[in-house]
Amino acid sequence: MREAASPANSGVIYALVFLVLALTILSDAKGLPSYLSPINVSNVFDQVALVGMLAVFTTVVLISGNFDISIAAIGGLGAAITLLLVDELGVAGAVLAAIAATSAVGMFNGFCVQKLGINAFIVTLGTLTAVRGLILVITDGRTVIADDPANYKRLESFVDGFVPAPALVGLIGIALIAVSAVQYLLTRRYQGQVGQNRLLLAASGAVVLLVGLSGFPPVRLTYSTLYLFGLVGTVWIVLRYTIVGRRLQAVGGNPEAARLSGISVDRYRIVPSVLNGSVAGLVGVIYSARLGAVDPSALHGFELTAIAAAILGGTSLFGGHGSVPKAILGALILIVLRNGFNMLNLGSNYQQLVEGIVIVAAAAVYVIAAQSASQGGRH
Amino acid sequence: MAQEVGTVPCVEVRKVSKTFPNGTVALSDVSLTVRRGTVHGLMGANGAGKSTLLKILSGAHTPSGGWLLVNGQEVALSSPVVANRAGIATIHQHIPLVPTLNVIENIFLGSEGIGRLPLGALDRFQTLCGHIGYETDPFAIVGSLSIGVRQMVAIMQALMVGADIVLMDEPTASLNENEREIVFRTVRTLATGGTTFIYVSHYIEEVLSLCTFVTVLRDGRVVLDCAAADTDAEGVIEAMTGRRIDRGSARNAATIRDGAPRLEITGVSTAAGVRDLSLNVHAGEVVGLAGLLGSGRSEILSALYGADRRVAGTVRVDGRLVGRGTGAAVSAGFGLVPEDRWAQGLVRQLPIFGNVTLPKISRHSFWSIWPQRESEVATTEEVIGAIGIVSKGPHGLVTELSGGNAQKVLLARWLAARPEILLLDEPTVGVDAAAKADILALVRTFAEQGTAVIMVSSEFEELLHVAERILVVRDKAIVATRVTTETTVEELMLLADRPEKEARAA
Ligand SMILES: Nc1ncnc2c1ncn2[C@@H]1O[C@H](COP(=O)(O)OP(=O)(O)OP(=O)(O)O)[C@@H](O)[C@H]1O
Numbered sequence: 001m002r003e004a005a006s007p008a009n010s011g012v013i014y015a016l017v018f019l020v021l022a023l024t025i026l027s028d029a030k031g032l033p034s035y036l037s038p039i040n041v042s043n044v045f046d047q048v049a050l051v052g053m054l055a056v057f058t059t060v061v062l063i064s065g066n067f068d069i070s071i072a073a074i075g076g077l078g079a080a081i082t083l084l085l086v087d088e089l090g091v092a093g094a095v096l097a098a099i100a101a102t103s104a105v106g107m108f109n110g111f112c113v114q115k116l117g118i119n120a121f122i123v124t125l126g127t128l129t130a131v132r133g134l135i136l137v138i139t140d141g142r143t144v145i146a147d148d149p150a151n152y153k154r155l156e157s158f159v160d161g162f163v164p165a166p167a168l169v170g171l172i173g174i175a176l177i178a179v180s181a182v183q184y185l186l187t188r189r190y191q192g193q194v195g196q197n198r199l200l201l202a203a204s205g206a207v208v209l210l211v212g213l214s215g216f217p218p219v220r221l222t223y224s225t226l227y228l229f230g231l232v233g234t235v236w237i238v239l240r241y242t243i244v245g246r247r248l249q250a251v252g253g254n255p256e257a258a259r260l261s262g263i264s265v266d267r268y269r270i271v272p273s274v275l276n277g278s279v280a281g282l283v284g285v286i287y288s289a290r291l292g293a294v295d296p297s298a299l300h301g302f303e304l305t306a307i308a309a310a311i312l313g314g315t316s317l318f319g320g321h322g323s324v325p326k327a328i329l330g331a332l333i334l335i336v337l338r339n340g341f342n343m344l345n346l347g348s349n350y351q352q353l354v355e356g357i358v359i360v361a362a363a364a365v366y367v368i369a370a371q372s373a374s375q376g377g378r379h
Numbered sequence: 380m381a382q383e384v385g386t387v388p389c390v391e392v393r394k395v396s397k398t399f400p401n402g403t404v405a406l407s408d409v410s411l412t413v414r415r416g417t418v419h420g421l422m423g424a425n426g427a428g429k430s431t432l433l434k435i436l437s438g439a440h441t442p443s444g445g446w447l448l449v450n451g452q453e454v455a456l457s458s459p460v461v462a463n464r465a466g467i468a469t470i471h472q473h474i475p476l477v478p479t480l481n482v483i484e485n486i487f488l489g490s491e492g493i494g495r496l497p498l499g500a501l502d503r504f505q506t507l508c509g510h511i512g513y514e515t516d517p518f519a520i521v522g523s524l525s526i527g528v529r530q531m532v533a534i535m536q537a538l539m540v541g542a543d544i545v546l547m548d549e550p551t552a553s554l555n556e557n558e559r560e561i562v563f564r565t566v567r568t569l570a571t572g573g574t575t576f577i578y579v580s581h582y583i584e585e586v587l588s589l590c591t592f593v594t595v596l597r598d599g600r601v602v603l604d605c606a607a608a609d610t611d612a613e614g615v616i617e618a619m620t621g622r623r624i625d626r627g628s629a630r631n632a633a634t635i636r637d638g639a640p641r642l643e644i645t646g647v648s649t650a651a652g653v654r655d656l657s658l659n660v661h662a663g664e665v666v667g668l669a670g671l672l673g674s675g676r677s678e679i680l681s682a683l684y685g686a687d688r689r690v691a692g693t694v695r696v697d698g699r700l701v702g703r704g705t706g707a708a709v710s711a712g713f714g715l716v717p718e719d720r721w722a723q724g725l726v727r728q729l730p731i732f733g734n735v736t737l738p739k740i741s742r743h744s745f746w747s748i749w750p751q752r753e754s755e756v757a758t759t760e761e762v763i764g765a766i767g768i769v770s771k772g773p774h775g776l777v778t779e780l781s782g783g784n785a786q787k788v789l790l791a792r793w794l795a796a797r798p799e800i801l802l803l804d805e806p807t808v809g810v811d812a813a814a815k816a817d818i819l820a821l822v823r824t825f826a827e828q829g830t831a832v833i834m835v836s837s838e839f840e841e842l843l844h845v846a847e848r849i850l851v852v853r854d855k856a857i858v859a860t861r862v863t864t865e866t867t868v869e870e871l872m873l874l875a876d877r878p879e880k881e882a883r884a885a
């Protein structure tokens with residue numbers, strides 16, 4: 001528990017809280033509408049949704065000991081395919097085709113890295129370039145739109161809408177309580193040890209549920225945000241509470257030890273790559289549904305933001321260690337920075353400079369914290 | 380002899396203590412004096428604090444209290460570079476060579492200059508080889524070498540720096556008698572020339588014959604500090620453990636076993652060079668594989684385990700064919716304790732219990748999905764107790780364990796998994812004398828419960844103690860079979876060594 005409060009573990013939370021506080025005070029001082037106004041909060045979450053979903057699987061791929069910089073291009077492919085095919089195949093057909101294609105690219109990445117042993121950076125750099133090229137080929141270099149507005153309307157209905165945040169908060173509370181209840185039921189044979197952690201989880205679930213019931217926060221979240229939370233929750237539970245998560249960590253941390261323990265390293269590296277492609281495709285679908293028009297450079301640069309978010313969340317680039325919820329907090333930091341710069345009119349020229357400094361500073365905090373924890377015990 | 384050398388203090392450790400950030404007190408109030416031109420032995424059970432003391436002297440750790448004097452001057456060894464400048468070179472327990480560079484590049488890694496290798500590097504390398512009487516290919520990539528050869532490379536690296544104080548942390552672990560002899564000869568020659576050594580080892584007889592003075596640590600304190608001539612193995616063990624242990628020398632007669640063997644290997648070949656290997660092992664039998672470094676002992680284990688792809692032949696357990704790959708092997712009841720605990724065994728990111736339950740985690744889970752941590756922890760606690768691992772408990776980190784205790788975690792892994800066939804590759808490397816006896820007893824217990832065991836060891840004495848049958852390995856093939864009661868260490872050495880001798884004679 002003491003460790004949980006250390007900078008390496010919770011630094012990203014402190015940083016986010018600090019940033020939001022600073023922006024709130026600044027916007028008040030400047031006489032602008034409050035930074036924490038319901039509309040702005042809803043906006044920030046909506047802006048985080050896509051890059052956050054990419055960050056989730058970037059984190060998973062990093063934990064498995066791999067690396068992928070092609071996801072934004074793959075997402076662009078998904079977006080282009082959706083809009084190109086929606087008139088012919090209908091919404092369901094187009095979405096399936098997009099996700100099938102992007103999963104196939106993910107599979108290709110995983111196969112080249114794992115079975116052929118080519119370096120992941122090189123493979124995905126190649127895929128990134130080739131997939132952008134492929135988008136140019138299928139779109140003929142032009143911006144794609146759905147010809148029939150009725151089709152686009154149907155597609156748009158998946159992202160066009162709001163849910164009240166308290167409902168979501170309440171659901172999270174119920175999920176936490178459910179997790180702790182399941183854990184209790186499964187482990188009640190070991191009485192005496194059940195205590196603290198379960199109770200803590202259940203108690204925090206109850207608090208969260210109460211917060212939701214009290215109607216807080218008074219914000220409406222977009223459907224995209226809802227999808228993000230769904231993905232984060234699912235992946236978090238799988239990583240945190242299942243054998244899959246444990247084995248993934250072993251495969252990323254020491255592939256040879258995992259292999260000699262009978263774990264299929266190939267499977268635990270290729271499946272995340274495939275799913276990474278699928279989720280990138282899904283992000284592309286949502287993107288196309290939101291904009292209705294996709295140009296060949298769609299989602300450009302999102303891969304780097306996703307990787308930066310994972311790093312801010314403390315995920316190791318060398319595998320074996322990482323956290324999905326913290327990656328989302330990392331993504332929030334980056335988006336809040338951008339959004340704050342816009343709101344306060346600080347000049348977008350400085351925005352990238354500051355963003356870069358934040359990333360390096362965060363990485364430095366993690367490295368220094370890790371070093372002082374082991375006192376140079378590198379051997 | 381004792382009058383000529385060892386009168387001038389060279390390294391003085393004064394009231395040094397070390398507490399790690401996690402609260403472990405590794406050293407408390409340690410004082411000792413190492414005299415110039417002597418080999419000073421440092422001994423103690425696993426986790427006693429030997430490596431910690433060496434890391435302090437080599438600048439890798441800063442002490443929490445006390446001070447150090449080198450050649451009468453107080454020094455602050457704030458980093459390994461500072462220690463190097465003070466003339467201290469270190470061979471760490473876990474060899475930090477660069478696996479992607481070749482032998483000679485590693486040896487000259489720390490040397491200054493612009494070129495990839497300093498001028499005349501090859502000549503100096505060959506001179507050193509001649510000096511210590513050890514030959515190895517200077518252009519072999521280190522990552523492809525066996526752990527023993529890498530150990531020799533690490534030693535040469537330290538010697539090449541020309542340090543006058545050399546710290547050695549278990550330099551002969553996993554070396555064979557012959558290679559050990561080379562290390563001893565090198566150490567003696569250099570000590571006569573005025574180099575000072577601090578020598579950590581679990582081989583008590585080795586330390587007593589090599590060293591002029593010995594210091595024994597227990598739980599981070601000095602419990603014995605005297606001339607080597609004034610004590611003996613029993614005295615050291617008693618100081619180390621506070622008890623007397625029976626290191627036994629009983630041998631196991633081969634029992635005649637009827638019925639089908641548990642493990643049947645027919646005509647197995649792998650791309651790694653194992654050719655047409657056939658072997659049967661019965662339930663309850665312990666088979667030893669004796670061979671020199673690079674003889675292919677580990678490759679044979681990899682072939683059986685499916686860690687190297689089998690291109691021909693079959694492996695059967697209780698008559699059932701075992702499929703390809705390590706996953707199939709583990710489900711068929713195989714277990715393997717690999718040679719290199721850090722590179723092949725432990726996952727640093729997982730706590731001790733996660734490392735212990737790694738192969739059989741589905742046993743500690745619901746519907747093979749949801750790990751049941753309480754069960755994992757309970758099992759881990761049990762095996763930690765059975766093997767005597769000094770740690771902060773199941774939730775402790777493996778990176779905070781001493782070398783010998785890390786090794787024991789790998790044994791604990793398979794003790795918990797209860798395999799039907801256990802393959803052990805140097806299972807007692809870096810383990811202290813008392814624990815070694817416990818582990819060998821544990822191997823016998825495994826066998827008595829019906830496990831078929833195949834064990835590789837560079838210490839043939841150990842094989843004679845634990846195995847019933849010993850297979851001599853040379854060039855990745857079994858060249859001779861001996862029943863334990865009818866052979867000796869000398870005979871095994873001869874059998875394992877022969878082609879080299881013949882080559883020299885020719
Ligand atoms: N980086 C670290 N963090 C916390 N504790 C540590 C660290 N390194 C070592 N320890 C602890 O300090 C104690 C002494 O360890 P040390 O490595 O010096 O033992 P050792 O005598 O070399 O043992 P071995 O014979 O097993 O190599 C052990 O209890 C060990 O768990």
Ligand SMILES: [Mg+2]
Binds near residue numbers: 430431472548781783
């Ligand atoms: Mg040690």
